Amino acid sequence: MLRIRHILLLPCLAATLAGCATNDRPLPPMAVMQNPYRLDSGDELRITVFGQTDLSNTYRVDQSGSITMPLIGSIPARGATTVEMQQRIATKLSQSFLRNPNVTVEVAANRPFFVLGEVTQPGQYAYVPGMTAEMAIAVSGGFSPRANMGLVRVSRTVNGVRYEGKISVDEQIRPGDTIYVSERLF
Missing domain, CATH: 3.10.560.10 (Outer membrane lipoprotein wza domain like)
Structure with a gap:
């Protein structure tokens, strides 16, 4: 009689434990810590455009994951590295305003x-x-x-x-x- 009770309780226990499972993936190993830093909302960037004091400033990545700069408008930043941001800004500036712009991007505040x-x-x-x-x-x-x-x-x-x-x-x-x-x- 006791074994029948245990057998009947197993499906209930399995269903209960399945409800405790999370849909999130396990935290990746510490190797993820060594990957290049990826920008996201809330990061503050210090952007310097050589010879252009009006464009050189500190910009915050907004909730949509972009920054907005004078003359060139919104530039997507979410998921990009600082090097990728330098290239994006330089490309936008060279398309309409400057020849061979020299741009540096660094994280001012995480x-x-x-x-x-x-x-x-x-x-x-x-x-x-x-x-x-x-x-x-x-x-x-x-x-x-x-x-x-x-x-x-x-x-x-x-x-x-x-x-x-x-x-x-x-x-x-x-x-x-x-x-x-x-x-x-x-």
């Missing part, structure tokens, strides 16, 4: 990261290059008394695809990451 869950002050914070999950949690006021201090869940978008997975607190994060600190069980 987009923010977010910390949620069992921390003192959850919210949005400024990213600093080389930041680890532990540093990000420290910026948000540190762990709450109920926090799991070993592993944190991170959501990250890479090339338009959302990834989610657990990392240890000593691993690096990227701009735009969302860090979730869970509650410990005991």
Whole structure:
């Protein structure tokens, strides 16, 4: 009789566990950290056009993933590297206004990261290059008394695809990451 009960409970248990599965892909290995930085909304770019002080300025990537410059208008930035942005801007300028424009693009400020869950002050914070999950949690006021201090869940978008997975607190994060600190069980 006991075995029949166990056999009947297995499909229920499987259905319950299937509902816990996430549609997000697992967080890619740390090799993704070494890829060139890709721009996205919230990044601030310092653009210099040699000899053109009116065009040289700091521009923020807007919600649509573009920047808007005088004379040439909107230029898509989402997913591009700084070198690709230099080429896009130079191409647009050379098509109508300047011959052989010399353009440099550098990231003046990275987009923010977010910390949620069992921390003192959850919210949005400024990213600093080389930041680890532990540093990000420290910026948000540190762990709450109920926090799991070993592993944190991170959501990250890479090339338009959302990834989610657990990392240890000593691993690096990227701009735009969302860090979730869970509650410990005991």
